[in-house]
Amino acid sequence: MNTGSYTTKEGELRMLCDALYLHIPFCLRKCPYCDFYSVGADPSLMDAYTRAVLDALAQVPFDLAPLDTVYFGGGTPSVLGGERLVRLLNGVRSRFGIRPDAEVTIECNPCSALPDTLARLWDAGANRLSLGMQSADDQQLARLGRMHTIASVRDAVDAAYRVGFSHLSLDLMLATPGQTLPDIDRAANLCAEVGAEHVSAYLLKIEPDTPFGREGAASRCPDEDGQADAYLHAVETLEQRGYQQYEISNFARDGRIARHNCKYWDCREYLGIGPSAHSFIGGRRRYFPRDLRGFLEAPDKFALLRDDGPGGDTEEYLMLRLRLTEGVTWDALASRFPGFDPTPLHEKARPLQKGGLLFCDEDGLRLTPSGFLLSNFVIGELLL
Numbered sequence: 001m002n003t004g005s006y007t008t009k010e011g012e013l014r015m016l017c018d019a020l021y022l023h024i025p026f027c028l029r030k031c032p033y034c035d036f037y038s039v040g041a042d043p044s045l046m047d048a049y050t051r052a053v054l055d056a057l058a059q060v061p062f063d064l065a066p067l068d069t070v071y072f073g074g075g076t077p078s079v080l081g082g083e084r085l086v087r088l089l090n091g092v093r094s095r096f097g098i099r100p101d102a103e104v105t106i107e108c109n110p111c112s113a114l115p116d117t118l119a120r121l122w123d124a125g126a127n128r129l130s131l132g133m134q135s136a137d138d139q140q141l142a143r144l145g146r147m148h149t150i151a152s153v154r155d156a157v158d159a160a161y162r163v164g165f166s167h168l169s170l171d172l173m174l175a176t177p178g179q180t181l182p183d184i185d186r187a188a189n190l191c192a193e194v195g196a197e198h199v200s201a202y203l204l205k206i207e208p209d210t211p212f213g214r215e216g217a218a219s220r221c222p223d224e225d226g227q228a229d230a231y232l233h234a235v236e237t238l239e240q241r242g243y244q245q246y247e248i249s250n251f252a253r254d255g256r257i258a259r260h261n262c263k264y265w266d267c268r269e270y271l272g273i274g275p276s277a278h279s280f281i282g283g284r285r286r287y288f289p290r291d292l293r294g295f296l297e298a299p300d301k302f303a304l305l306r307d308d309g310p311g312g313d314t315e316e317y318l319m320l321r322l323r324l325t326e327g328v329t330w331d332a333l334a335s336r337f338p339g340f341d342p343t344p345l346h347e348k349a350r351p352l353q354k355g356g357l358l359f360c361d362e363d364g365l366r367l368t369p370s371g372f373l374l375s376n377f378v379i380g381e382l383l384l
Helices: 043-059 082-096 115-124 138-143 150-163 181-193 224-240 259-265 292-297 314-321 330-336 343-354 369-373 375-383
Strands: 005-007 013-015 017-024 064-074 098-108 128-134 167-174 198-203 244-247 250-252 271-273 278-281 284-287 306-310 358-360 364-367
Touching: 017 082, 017 259, 017 278, 043 082, 043 271, 043 292, 064 082, 064 259, 082 098, 082 115, 098 259, 115 150, 128 150, 128 181, 150 167, 167 181, 167 224, 181 224, 198 224, 224 244, 224 250, 224 369, 244 259, 259 314, 314 330, 314 375, 330 364, 343 358, 343 375, 364 369, 364 375, 369 375
Parallel strands: 017 064, 017 271, 064 098, 098 128, 128 167, 167 198
Antiparallel strands: 005 013, 198 250, 244 250, 271 278, 278 284, 284 306, 358 364
């Protein structure tokens, strides 16, 4: 298998994809705010899906390098159980190879992060867990429709440590119904207390085609000013506890960033497999339809792939890199896009810098925490 690079039709040299995302579309119960593609965790469907993904791995029509990152997302991948997940991980390793120092992440619900499942995953080479904690208050968890409690979060963390996991990420939700700033403090305290190395803190977004959207849950959430207060408070309180912000919604201790997700923000290529999974590979954006039955029944899984146009141009690179606290450097722009003139960016950045939304200097361009809150506006102003 080719493990180097390839050349696009435009003559641009690109490194081969070394990142794989597997979508596991099963949940014990769908949360009322969730818009990700998932169905109920039926054992026969999960068996069939495991076989279908293994078939898809054998059919991959793209050249990939030995993998640097593998990410099992969902849904709730842990409900698939240790045996099925290990079969998939072994199938990935057999098909592409996984580097010895690769990051292999499994998303888990605390209720389904069972010791036996975690032990099997660790033994098979998984080394990073992402736990959906969401809140440090049981009443808030109930309002969010979550099945777990804070006690089950602690149990899942303890079980992970016992089997060998050390790279642990916890998810938090901000600006949820009834949440206060002290609630955010308690959540940050719990992250630090249990020794999580990474925290993802997301503002709750109410999508219209969800139970929360249909029942008008947005009216029970903080308004825009309250959302801004929650976000900026989370940034401050997490940094006080040693979590350095490196992306709009992500924080890490000791440099333990999420390598897989950073490939997205660096506009690097990755392959996604499973219904609703997206890819950026061969210079094109592609995706599988949100259709589990169609994925199970298709003899040729990659015949389902839909093309979503070219990717990786200057505008997209800037948009994605500006999600990171380090932003865009002029040197990286010149290296990736020879001949690109940054002068218009400098000019458009001046009023935004005066407004406290970004920094623009001789090194490059980066957003402030206030700029992250208005990132769509800021990026739009820069790229218009």
